[in-house]
Amino acid sequence: MLTRRLPATVEPYRLAANHERLEGLVALGKLARLADEIGEQEGDAVAALQFEVDAQRRHLIAGELQAELRMPCRRCLQPMTVPVSSRFYLAVVGSDASAAEVPGEYEPVLVDDEQLDLLGAIEDELILSLPQVVYHDEADCAVSREQLSSGDVSAETPSRPDSPFDVLKALKGKL
Numbered sequence: 001m002l003t004r005r006l007p008a009t010v011e012p013y014r015l016a017a018n019h020e021r022l023e024g025l026v027a028l029g030k031l032a033r034l035a036d037e038i039g040e041q042e043g044d045a046v047a048a049l050q051f052e053v054d055a056q057r058r059h060l061i062a063g064e065l066q067a068e069l070r071m072p073c074r075r076c077l078q079p080m081t082v083p084v085s086s087r088f089y090l091a092v093v094g095s096d097a098s099a100a101e102v103p104g105e106y107e108p109v110l111v112d113d114e115q116l117d118l119l120g121a122i123e124d125e126l127i128l129s130l131p132q133v134v135y136h137d138e139a140d141c142a143v144s145r146e147q148l149s150s151g152d153v154s155a156e157t158p159s160r161p162d163s164p165f166d167v168l169k170a171l172k173g174k175l
């Protein structure tokens with residue numbers, strides 16, 4: 001089992017020159033921007049990063065990550081576990097000017113003073129891979145189908161215009 005933690009920062013030029021591969025855990029509870037998006041997290045993400053230099057002397061990182069995040073169900077607002085996984089391709093650049101020359105499949109990451117903010121880059125990827133909205137399965141949701149159809153919670157649903165049930169109701173009303 002993987003128990004090693006990834007370092008917060010790495011030297012990407014050196015790692016790429018040596019074709020190194022880093023694998024390790026990232027403590028989700030330390031990622032403040034992720035917490036701003038979906039609330040406090042616990043547990044770890046698992047990440048693997050392969051550092052390479054290509055024929056054009058670009059310093060590249062191919063990464064993979066997996067995590068189980070806690071996100072609020074849009075219907076009942078209770079937390080639910082959401083598996084997230086992502087593959088990403090980063091190109092290390094030293095300036096905004098060279099970022100413009102990175103080929104389309106790569107995301108430029110700006111490196112200052114030869115140090116890459118590795119945790120920041122992984123946090124960015126996690127945030128990019130978040131689903132827009134999540135719902136429990138109806139059987140598991142605190143707001144059951146019976147409540148929805150019997151009207152127990154209908155008093156509050158009109159105030160949530162983004163609920164798909166309201167959209168459905170509006171559509172049915174038009175037909």
Ligand SMILES: [Zn+2]
Pocket residue numbers: 073074075076077078135136140141142143
């Ligand atoms: Zn729910």
